[in-house]
Amino acid sequence: MANDLNSLKWMFPEDKLKKINNLPTLPKTFNEILSQINKENTSVNKLEEIIIKDPLLTAKILRYVNSPIYAQAGPINNVKKAITVYGFNAMKTLVLGLSLNNILVTSFSNEFFSPKSFWHHSMGVAQACRYICEMLNEPAQEDFFTAGLLHDIGLLLMCMYFKEETDEIIKIKQAKDIDFNQAEDIYLLRIKHADLGVFIAKKWGLSDFHIKLIEYHHDPLKAGEYSYKVSILFFAEQICEKLGLGWNFKESNKILLPKYLPLDRKKIMRLIEIMKEEKNMLEEIWKISFES
Ligand SMILES: [Fe+2]
Numbered sequence: 154m155a156n157d158l159n160s161l162k163w164m165f166p167e168d169k170l171k172k173i174n175n176l177p178t179l180p181k182t183f184n185e186i187l188s189q190i191n192k193e194n195t196s197v198n199k200l201e202e203i204i205i206k207d208p209l210l211t212a213k214i215l216r217y218v219n220s221p222i223y224a225q226a227g228p229i230n231n232v233k234k235a236i237t238v239y240g241f242n243a244m245k246t247l248v249l250g251l252s253l254n255n256i257l258v259t260s261f262s263n264e265f266f267s268p269k270s271f272w273h274h275s276m277g278v279a280q281a282c283r284y285i286c287e288m289l290n291e292p293a294q295e296d297f298f299t300a301g302l303l304h305d306i307g308l309l310l311m312c313m314y315f316k317e318e319t320d321e322i323i324k325i326k327q328a329k330d331i332d333f334n335q336a337e338d339i340y341l342l343r344i345k346h347a348d349l350g351v352f353i354a355k356k357w358g359l360s361d362f363h364i365k366l367i368e369y370h371h372d373p374l375k376a377g378e379y380s381y382k383v384s385i386l387f388f389a390e391q392i393c394e395k396l397g398l399g400w401n402f403k404e405s406n407k408i409l410l411p412k413y414l415p416l417d418r419k420k421i422m423r424l425i426e427i428m429k430e431e432k433n434m435l436e437e438i439w440k441i442s443f444e445s
């Protein structure tokens with residue numbers, strides 16, 4: 154690391170961040186898919202072109218689509234066939250999910266924030282966002298999906314550059330059995346993980362939509378004109394916590410429904426059922442793609 158982080162220890166977080174010059178970069182494939190995701194002329198060929206430039210990603214995709222969880226009539230031996238068989242959206246999700254893991258090549262400081270827990274939580278929230286959008290007839294599903302994927306990206310910077318502070322916040326969280334976000338309020342670090350998320354989202358050139366959703370993902374009511382949109386992300390996170398797709402994989406017994414979301418009990422129960430299946434699917438993707 155180019156900087157001596159110990160000498161930065163007593164600086165204010167803002168100053169400390171300014172001096173860090175090796176921030177994680179957004180994986181190239183991930184970035185290219187993001188920029189293609191909402192283009193009207195995106196095609197199977199374009200998606201294939203992006204994927205096959207990355208041999209490791211291609212290998213992981215083929216391993217996954219040929220795994221026993223997908224019983225196919227015959228082997229799938231190229232990316233184009235995988236896209237045709239599984240569909241464009243399913244393949245985009247898989248590609249983003251698999252390349253997200255490339256961001257996680259950082260040293261996590263504790264068992265609470267591991268690449269595995271980060272990946273499961275991010276993918277779970279992303280998928281839940283998509284299903285909530287469907288229920289609400291919200292057209293920008295893909296934007297919400299990526300907001301879900303990246304909403305906690307600030308935690309990566311916490312683990313990388315505020316290791317001691319992160320450990321202290323986790324101790325508070327565990328002692329009081331509260332959310333990480335609430336523990337951050339008690340610890341009074343001047344920058345919270347949502348602010349760090351905004352910092353890196355700007356560095357990566359993400360849209361205002363993504364920046365606002367990251368900034369307010371724990372506070373939808375403070376998000377002004379973005380309150381409704383942030384509420385979708387907030388509720389997706391609530392569902393994931395409920396199912397143990399949160400940071401400590403502990404199931405929560407409460408769900409907070411933001412007042413902006415017109416979802417009745419029946420829809421919420423349906424969402425929970427869908428997400429239980431998603432959780433199993435994510436376990437499988439993780440095992441096949443990252444453990445073997
Ligand atoms: Fe989260």
Ligand SMILES: [Fe+2]
Binds near residue numbers: 371
């Ligand atoms: Fe968060």
